[in-house]
Structures are given as C-alpha cells and as structure tokens.
Amino acid sequence: MAAVTRFSKPSAISHVRRCLYSSSAVAAESNQHAPSPFGDYKITRRNPSERNVQWVFLGSPGVGKGTYASRLSNLLGVPHIATGDLVREELASSGPIAKQLTEIVNQGKLVSDEIIISLLSKRLKAGEAKGESGFILDGFPRTINQAEILKGVTDIDLVVNLRLPESVLIEKCLGRRICGQCGKNFNVASIDVKGQNGSPAICMAPLLPPSSCMSKLVTRSDDTEEVVKERLRIYNEKSQPLEDYYRNQGKLMEFNLPGDYCSFIAGRAGWV
Template sequence: MHLEKNALKGESGFILDGFPRTTRQAEILEQVTEINLVINLRIREDVLLQKCLGRRICSQCGNNYNVASINIEAKDGHPAIYMAPLLPPPSCVSKLITRADDTEEVVKERLRVYHDKSRPVEEFYRSRGKLLEFELPGGIPESWPKLLAALNIEEHDSKQRLAA
C-alpha cells in the first residue's frame, strides 16, 4: 500500500506495532532511526472491556471469535461506536470457551498497567510533535477508512487493505 508505493520511488519506511513500550526504548529507537509519526489508537475503556469479555476460542479448531456486539450512540462528546461480533460457524458454537484471563478483574488490571506504562511513551512523542491521537469509531471496517483519511492516504485496493 503506501509503503510499497513509496518503496518503488526509493523511499523506505516501516510500521512498528506495540513498540516502544518504555521511554528508554523510545530514546534508543530515536538514536537508531528517524521516527516520523506515532499513532495512538484509542478506544473507550468500557468498549474495550466489552470486547475483551466477549472473546472466545473454539476448543476444537483453536480459532478466535468475539460474541460482543457493540452499538453505542454518540453521547456527551463521545462519538458513536459500532463493532460487530465475529461469530463462529455453527460447527464451533458448542465448543467455544472463554480464556482464563478474560475476566473483568484481570482485564481492568491489564488496562491499568497498560495506561501506567504507555502514558510516559505517549508524552515522549507528544512533546516532539510526533503523536497522532486517533479515536477508533469501531471495528476495522469502520476505522480503517477514517484512519487512512487522517493520515491523508488514499485507499487503492481493498485486497491490499485487508492484507495490511
């Protein structure tokens, strides 16, 4: 997609997902390469909690599904959010299990730890003018076109989009 097109022009680029996780890692990364932009994908915590609690795994085939159906209207300055469930085929329905760590208590603790560790990294990039905060409006079908628009990137081929 965008990186591939620019590679043909002799430009290089890359995307990191979930790294750096600490400010020290961010400092080291800046010594190694130039970071142009950091995108912080944000979603309301109550929605994230619902999605985590809706995760299921088929005990037979091992595929992941999500039974949570989220459809929240815009309210109090928060945008509307729609996230369709990712339902299993009929052959998996009776074999679905919940991950042991997908309890409300465990998910809330993971979110607390994440926020404590991510805030300094966010501030590191925000202070350098490299942080783009992007509020997710829903799942991939709802979010992807809006993210591309925020990045001023045209979407050319839906197959490339789904592969990215």
C-alpha cells in the same frame, strides 16, 4: 472505503512513504561501544527510500491494534509483529520461560522488558534471514525505556495511537474467544453505545465463528473483568509518558475511533 482504496495504489503508497519519511523520520543515534539489549542482533539501518515503513501501533488492550495493523501490513507489504502473539507462541511452546510468562499473564501484569526484548529479537532475526524489509510493531514499545532501546537499533517513522472508551474496551476484551482447534480469534460481544455530549455512537456487531468452531470456543485466561481492568489501569499509567515521548518527536498520530468506521473494520477484518 475510498481512503482505503487510494492507499492500495502503488503510486499512492510511495507518496505516503515519502511524506512520512520527510516529515516524521528522526535519525536515532546509538552508542557503538555499549552492549545492545537485543544481544548480538542489530537492525541494519537503511536510508528510508531503500526500505519499507517502520511503524508502531499503540493503544489499550482490546482497542483493535492487531486488526488495524494486520490490515495495513497486508496493504503495505510489511510484516505485522505483535508482541502479544510472540508471548502466546512462547506459552504454547513450553519453552524455558513459559511458566514465568503464565504467572505474569494470569495476573494481568506487563511482561518484563528483558523477556519481550528477547522474543522480539528472535522474531526480527528470523524475519531478516527471510529478507523482510520494514515492519509494523504492535504492543512494543510500552515504556520509554523500551522506546529508547528500540531507538538504539532502528528508526521508527510513525507511531499510531488508537483510542476507545474504557467501557467499550472492557466489553470487547470480555467477549473475546479463541477456537481451541484452529486458533482463530472471534468475539461474541455486541456493542451498541449511543452517542452523547458530542461523542460518536459506537456500534460493533459480534464476530461469530463458523459452525465448525462454535463448540470449540475458549476464553483467554487473562480475559476476566478483574484482570482486564488491571491491565487497563497499568496501561493508562504507563502510556502517557510514552505518548509524550513520541509526540515531542513529531511522530505521534492519534485516532479516537468512531463507531461506524470501527464497525466496518471489525466486521470485515476480525477483532483481536
């Protein structure tokens, strides 16, 4: 809690920014003549001292990327852009690719680079038009190809990689619920894993909805055990090269989430 309080002070935030920029920002060169996979959209490259943070959050499905990223986005005054939310918004809109996305999501497969880039490009364009500066990306990039594409349009300062045991991830995903009326996320799983062999205990109380939402809870179509396990398998297969990619650039910061801190955040911020 003391650490969170320190980060909330403007002077501390400025100090953190300066440290991050000086130690981990790596200039990315782009091919001026090649067409951008983001179409005609190009993020304006700015000197780090003239913009806000540009971070990426990595982690398996269900690890809590959205929880941590949304809290930090409020703290630092930058938008939290979750590609999973962008996909769900497109699914709900009945847009031209909604049917294709439905099949991909229900099978637990990863959405193609082309679709994700199209949705992200649209979101970044809208943000720039509103004067947004900086961002925390959640769910993108997921492959080295996506990371190279992102490098071609902007500079990433820091990559935060969150970790939890697979058994906990499965339990969290199976406990997720959404209110069919208000759209808020809740979790009915009660997780209590005893610490052993040097590993910390992991305790997470359920995040239950108010009585007005209780009868309206629905389970996401992709939150079945079979689909969750397949999503984790695919993620683990793809994640190592991406982690190495950012680790070699000196930008990767890894966190094995301990139970007490995880419970503190989950109980106050909400799970995603």
